[in-house]
Amino acid sequence: MFSLSWPIFLQLTCTYFMGLVDVWTLGRISDDAAGAVGSVSTLVTFVLMMFSFMGQGGSLVYARSLGRGGTTEVQEYYFVALLLHIALGAVVGVVLYVFAEDAARLMGLDGRLLSYGTVFLEVVAVGAVLHSVMAMFGGVMAANGFTRQAMVAAVLANVVNIVLIYVLVLSHSGPRWGVEGVALSTVLATAAGLLYSVRLVFFRIGIRFRRPAGTRELRAHGALLMTFTLPTMLEPAFWQAAQIATTRIIAAVGTDELAARMYTLSITNMIGMFSSALSQGLQISLGHLAGAGDLDGIRRRARDARLAGSAIALVLALATALGGDWIMGRFTSDPQVVDTGKLLLWCGLLYLPGSALIMTTASTLRAVGHVTYPAAVGIIVLWGVFVPLAYVLSLPLGLAILGVMIAMAVDENLRALLLSVRWRHLSAPERAHRIVEQRAKDPVAEF
Template sequence: MASIRRVCDSGIFECPSRVTGEAEREISVPSKVNIGVFSLSWPIFFQLGFTYCMGLIDVWALGHISDAAAGSVGSVNTVTTFVLMMFSFMGQGGSLVYARMLGQGETRKAEQCYFVAAILHLVLGVVVSATLFLWAEDIAGLLGLKGEHLSYGASFLRIVGGSCLLHSLVAMLGGVMAANGRTRAAMFAAIFTNVVNAAAIGVLVLLPAGPRWGVRGVALSTALATAAGLLFSVWLVFRRLRIRFRRPADPRQVRAHGALLLAFSLPTMLEPAFWQAAQIATTRIIAAVGEDELAARMYTLSVTNMIGMVSSALSQGLQIAVGHLIGAGDLDRIRRISRLTRWWGVTVAFVLALAAALSGSWIMAGFTDSPEVAEAGRLLLWCGLLYLPASSLIMTTASTLRAVGQVNYPALTGILVLWGVFIPLAYALSLPLGLAILGVMIAMAVDENLRALLLTARWRYVSTPRRAGRLVPETAEVPPVGV
């Protein structure tokens, strides 16, 4: 019995509440929200996976149109992917704020924050959508597209970029559902979006009797699927889950909530922006090394990204759970679940990286017939053992730090180490010193492990009993019983 209680208290798995009657009615909101890390994380993993599959379906359909269409859209997709990633992280930043409020039992305050967040996402979405729609051709031209490629790229960017408002609102509603422990609902929304996208591509692009609109049809399918996903998310939030949005009566509350949301969201958005720029620089370095290495890198990314999705889902689940617990002031349980989740994350990442490395020959055979590309790919998969476990530790530790209010440290650490250590070291090892692709992988291992070390040290510093009291919001009230 004692062992079962220890597992429940760890917060890794969902366990039934042990309170009933008056005690259950008096306890703050965390007891009514599922904050088991694994229970929150597995739907997030499938949500990320289905979002990833949506991009794969688009690429597959474009490949059936022409190589020129696929290449052109691939170029402008660097812009749309960056923008959508920013909206996604903005939604996660908002989710942190809601979770802390719900953890404190301040449901009305959280509902006001939902309303303010919706306004922020709406305004930013309109600005970005208008920019990409009006200047689609200019942006495609800046990316080096000309002639037929420019026409394909501008057409896709005008439609998909113009629908960024929809993505912004989907990200906001996803953050609301996540903060309320409803990650499965967000997963169902992602599944529904994928189904609509696949069906629309079949009708608008691939069906012989259909209009066969080509690139424009793929872009319209993506926009229509996003609109359908938004409507489904709205139905989930307001009808199925009955989550309320309240307009603050006092304009000062609007400004206060907006400032709080931006304080949590901007650093969360900043780090992936610099990370994306670092990936572009890395690609240029690898391209200078050789075409075989570049191709191998592109192929192996599809494998390592899937491993990264597991770590990302686990870190997002942990972030939601810790957000609730910090609002409730349960510091001891935060230490336990963060320690166990970090351990599980590193272990799972190592096992998956080892499995990928051992299956390297089989994996690369599915991508290429070139012995040189296959050999480089196998080397890259073995190098995953050097950095993928550390990457998982970075994600889970950074999520814990952000959830307790330490939002600036992970962002600044990531930016400084990426651009101050990784990029210069990758260039020096791969080109001047002649280590080629291995030099880039060594630099990546140094970068990931150094950041993991710095973040872990920061968490140990702020979570010591002497300093941990500063992490608890002033209005937090510790629940009378465990959650």
């Protein structure tokens, strides 16, 4: 499980680092360019997250099929998933390109900022299908245990991105294309990573894609893939929307609080990426075990991963809290922002272990076919508890950003509790056999 997880963590880190390089480069162009692209990047992040989670949902289907020895079946899943990712990427790309200016205006941009944001979205839209297909190949490699190869593809994309940014944007002898150059570098870097992934999948690893025998099988495979991927995609979509709402609440509290929140997110997101990587590795591992019908292995590995994930998140949260002075000093010299940032880092102890438990438990449930419950719990608690409570505590009750952190702690720990109770119910001795008894026809076993 850990051998699957650590390359995923580095892959996620590379994706995060690519965004940091883009932001740093835009800052060299102008503050207006950095601000405009930073505003529309929320939408871009949402799109990329949607592709990524669709790829993860597909990898779970592949892992379950591989676990029960369905070689022909899984090859057909690959083919159908590729068609779905191409279609989704093309549709999203066209919509994003056509409505780029409207989307940038919706994010509050006008004048020169509107021009920067529109150009960036238009160029990124052209590469949407590349991101979608690369996420699909990443899921294929992960399900077959080749997470290190997927990591190498992400590293390659980062290297290409840095080189192209220097040539197209920063070099005095280059064209110095500005915002267009940054966006184009990202698209071309993604294309390079995709080409490397295609080479790995078809020529180095030797994975075969097989077209289903008929239209009936094509529809059945597509329906199963969407059954696993849609709930997996919906939860992060609603989570991203909740973060936008939370940012607006914090902005209403004050600019110092908003700045401190943005700075500390760069730290807490790294802890979150570790938990996400562990949960993805766990999901692949349990998917194979579920397909093979290994009930004891599922329960044992799920228990170990849930405990390890929460414990490691707690240790990392404590380490960042203790180093709050040094960490915040790297971002700003404003004493008010530093003090607020230190408080936020200490608040991480309240919610980061719960967040890790959510990810590992949700992956456990999805691996045994319960894909809707984690998504439903996430959406309901986020918008029924977290967002209203964050608003009430921070503004009407005057707790400011501390109110948002309390609401986040309530949200994360409540979701962790609900998911854990669900898993304990399913894995109880008198019901545990149901987890794997239907593996031969691969249903989605819900409520």
